[in-house]
Amino acid sequence: MAAVREAIADAARAVVLPAGVGKLTCSGYTPDSVVAPHFFAGEYSLEFDKAYGRALDEAELTCRVLVGRADDVSAQRTLDALLAGAGPASLKSAIEAARGEPGEAALGGLCDDFHVTRVQGYRWYEHQGTQYVGAELIIRIFGDGRS
Known part of the structure; x- marks a missing residue:
């Protein structure tokens, strides 16, 4: 999952924010501190054996x-703008661009496929004592369990 999380953060870097906002910083892990605006891959849950023989x-x-x-x-x-379903600042569009072409493994072969499924928790967050407005993006990831 570490490589998948880093690859998703790399894909998120492709967003283009409105003029004057600055550049989106990204990390594949929960950082100690952030330089806003910041995107990061946080916690995950994992379900094993969704297909016979550890195939999924x-x-x-x-x-x-x-x-x-x-x-x-x-x-x-x-x-x-970051949470929009489309557009130059859309995280969904930027991240899902790393899915590859139909029939190709996603994230350069790190998983079979993934999909940004929803946004939740649009609210004020405190991170290391600083208040930010933010939200969560949920990504479902599918891959071969044998690797």
């Missing part, structure tokens, strides 16, 4: 995006 495992990865709150309205507009 399924993971659900919770990712978070945190935006600084110097101005609460502009921070929420930036977050809304």
